Amino acid sequence: MRQKQFTVTKDLTAEKMGSGGLAVLATPAVVQMVENTCFEYLQEKLDSTKTTVGVKFELVHLKPSKIGATITVEVDIELSQSGKTLFLFQCYEGNVVIAKGKHQRVEVKTADFLNQL
Incomplete structure (x- = not known):
């Protein structure tokens, strides 16, 4: 399991990101928080010639x-094989689950990977 905390800033709101009109945590920002937490967790295990997408x-x-608000992202590896890793995650504000997936x-x-561009 891995946890990481983030603070909701104005730049992470739906209003600022264009995903809605309110000054609340944007769903795309939740995606970024989860991806960042998973990326960092896996990157620690790889050599410098590899990464994850x-x-x-x-x-x-x-x-x-x-x-x-302080958002805590908690990720757990559900399955890892053949270079593919599936995470389950929950995001909390305090003790309240605000997102999962x-x-x-x-x-x-x-x-x-870059040579494919």
Whole structure:
């Protein structure tokens, strides 16, 4: 399990990100928080020639959070095989679950991946 905390800033609101009109935590910002937590967790285990990329995301955003709120992202590996890792996650504000879902990342060789561009 891995946990990481984030603070809701004005830049992370739906109003600022363009995903809605309110000054509350944007759903795309929740996605970024989860991806960042999973990325950092896996990156610690890889050599410098490899990284992971997100390929699948399933999210239920249950409750709003205001500017200044502290969001704790908790991720657990559900399955890891053949360079693919599936995470289960929950995001909390205090003890309240504000979002939950699944996120999958795939290990790639950085140079090979960039050569596809």
